[in-house]
Amino acid sequence: MKQTLNDVHQQFAEFFPGKVLAPFVYLLSKKLSEGHICLNIDLLADELEGLPVNYQKIIENDKEKLVYEQLVTDENGLQPFILHNRRLYLERYFAYETKILNGILTLIKNGEPLIAGRCATLLTNCELINDLFKGNFSQDEIDWQMAGVLVGVINNFTIITGGPGTGKTTTLAKLLAVLYTIEPNIRVALAAPTGKAAMRMAESLQSARIDAPESVVNRIKALEPVTLHRLLKSVPNSTQFRHNAENPLPEDVIVIDEASMVDVALFAKLMEAVGPHTRLIFLGDKNQLASVEAGSMLGDLCQFEPIINTVPQETAIVLNAVLKLPAAKQSHPLAGHIIELKKSHRFSDTSEIGNLSHAILAGQIEAIKPGSDVTIDHNFNHHLLAAFFAGFETYINEGDITQALQKLNSQRILCAVWEGEQGVTHLNTLVEEYLKSKKLIRITSDFYENRPIMVSRNYYDLGLFNGDTGIIRPDENGNLKAWFSDGKGGVRDVLPHYISEVQTVFAMTIHKSQGSEYDRVLILLPEKGGERLLTRELLYTAVTRAKNSVTIQASHEVMRTTVITSVQRASGIFERFIQSSSTNLNLQ
Numbered sequence: 001m002k003q004t005l006n007d008v009h010q011q012f013a014e015f016f017p018g019k020v021l022a023p024f025v026y027l028l029s030k031k032l033s034e035g036h037i038c039l040n041i042d043l044l045a046d047e048l049e050g051l052p053v054n055y056q057k058i059i060e061n062d063k064e065k066l067v068y069e070q071l072v073t074d075e076n077g078l079q080p081f082i083l084h085n086r087r088l089y090l091e092r093y094f095a096y097e098t099k100i101l102n103g104i105l106t107l108i109k110n111g112e113p114l115i116a117g118r119c120a121t122l123l124t125n126c127e128l129i130n131d132l133f134k135g136n137f138s139q140d141e142i143d144w145q146m147a148g149v150l151v152g153v154i155n156n157f158t159i160i161t162g163g164p165g166t167g168k169t170t171t172l173a174k175l176l177a178v179l180y181t182i183e184p185n186i187r188v189a190l191a192a193p194t195g196k197a198a199m200r201m202a203e204s205l206q207s208a209r210i211d212a213p214e215s216v217v218n219r220i221k222a223l224e225p226v227t228l229h230r231l232l233k234s235v236p237n238s239t240q241f242r243h244n245a246e247n248p249l250p251e252d253v254i255v256i257d258e259a260s261m262v263d264v265a266l267f268a269k270l271m272e273a274v275g276p277h278t279r280l281i282f283l284g285d286k287n288q289l290a291s292v293e294a295g296s297m298l299g300d301l302c303q304f305e306p307i308i309n310t311v312p313q314e315t316a317i318v319l320n321a322v323l324k325l326p327a328a329k330q331s332h333p334l335a336g337h338i339i340e341l342k343k344s345h346r347f348s349d350t351s352e353i354g355n356l357s358h359a360i361l362a363g364q365i366e367a368i369k370p371g372s373d374v375t376i377d378h379n380f381n382h383h384l385l386a387a388f389f390a391g392f393e394t395y396i397n398e399g400d401i402t403q404a405l406q407k408l409n410s411q412r413i414l415c416a417v418w419e420g421e422q423g424v425t426h427l428n429t430l431v432e433e434y435l436k437s438k439k440l441i442r443i444t445s446d447f448y449e450n451r452p453i454m455v456s457r458n459y460y461d462l463g464l465f466n467g468d469t470g471i472i473r474p475d476e477n478g479n480l481k482a483w484f485s486d487g488k489g490g491v492r493d494v495l496p497h498y499i500s501e502v503q504t505v506f507a508m509t510i511h512k513s514q515g516s517e518y519d520r521v522l523i524l525l526p527e528k529g530g531e532r533l534l535t536r537e538l539l540y541t542a543v544t545r546a547k548n549s550v551t552i553q554a555s556h557e558v559m560r561t562t563v564i565t566s567v568q569r570a571s572g573i574f575e576r577f578i579q580s581s582s583t584n585l586n587l588q
């Protein structure tokens, strides 16, 4: 029997004429749906299973002919497909990657002549730097937060990466203190990919301890982080922004938090909109899950470990008087631009959650151990579920809405998938059944009293953003309203019919939980389905949402496969950086 595929990828593949093109476009389309932006044509051995024999033969025997296909070109042509460095791209994604590459190289190049002068200025401000870091300055050990500040001050392009609680926001606060002191007239913009992440950035900055003059601290605390869409000014009903290459952002310093969540299209549009002499600073966790959309730019840029936490030889020499930083052994345009913070100030070295997250990232299944804060259940024990569900009773029993919101957000069920026994939909139903059995909720309508909701799109007019969570409760007249935090310690209400796109949120996907934290987290990995999703980055992201305790329900086999599987997102940007050099730019 002739094997056929007959799926959306095949329809896409066969839309384009070409003798050898179809199987490669089929796989490219599949890769795009999994979040990759290109197809490495030399790494296809694992992709052949399930493909029709004629597709397999072409992939195995004819890949060298791909370059001769009429619709395929290298970087300079105008065809729908680009074959570059043995990676096949849709032209649009190649263009995004090129814009990001050139944008970053331009910032690096324009910053280079300023480094010596900025280092000299830093030397005259040693006192401020010592004040900012007093208490954690040691001659023997490098203070990587201080390194992040110095690197961010002297360069025009910086990435500060680190796991949860490693002090990314604290480092940013200190970096801004130095910048406001040495360049008092600078204009600063802070942004994050989601409204929730922007709000958390604001809260963390407000509570950051900054030992700097009051006027400087006040300027930092007056900054209001916004969403990236708001920063770039979205054009209604369009994917374009008002800030672009022709109309760049006016700020001198632009900081993007939770940068791992920025997809390749938005990343490219940001790079276009950043003026060529701006200081651009990304904060984020390179090990976290990438964006839901295509691309994992932060992870891709931080791919090459040897250049992280090093600076070029010349910079090492001039910075020496303030902080001795290791000189990069290899010349690379990104060397000196990426600082990784490794010490968690939230989890101690003996923290079970901290150790669990390290074991997951290292792929060490044998190091994953239960303890008092970590429960690992391979048998999907119902008592554990019921005990967790009981935790939701507290927010319902809480009369004060502000407190109720806090209690709701103190625990969350995190699922890898939507469907199936361990999926979000089923878990939400189970919790509702549990609460109904306790007579704590009555599902009389869509917006029933005490329904926990999560907004699933941005409502700019209402100041509500994708990911915001609220509770349905009556107001003083008995009318049901949706109540949300106002970000200032209080609550505000919205009529439910203004927000049609919401989900029940006892349980949510791990993807959606990025950028949030809860005291207690229950993680469920599916027995069936989601195989291509289950990676150590997914589990790491879920585990690091927990502050105090984490329970994982997953079979032995699924847990093992998840921990040994790492996301290998295909993008060609790192190789293209190696091929470029900051002094030999190809800015077309």
Ligand SMILES: Nc1ncnc2c1ncn2[C@@H]1O[C@H](COP(=O)(O)OP(=O)(O)OP(=O)(O)O)[C@@H](O)[C@H]1O
Residues within 6 Å of the ligand: 136, 145, 162, 163, 164, 165, 166, 167, 168, 169, 170, 171, 204, 208, 209, 345, 346
């Ligand atoms: N050098 C330090 N010494 C002591 N405590 C610190 C230090 N740096 C940060 N902290 C504390 O650790 C906590 C986390 O810091 P911060 O919010 O800056 O980390 P983060 O990496 O931005 O965290 P998140 O995971 O929320 O993104 C804060 O309470 C902060 O005050």
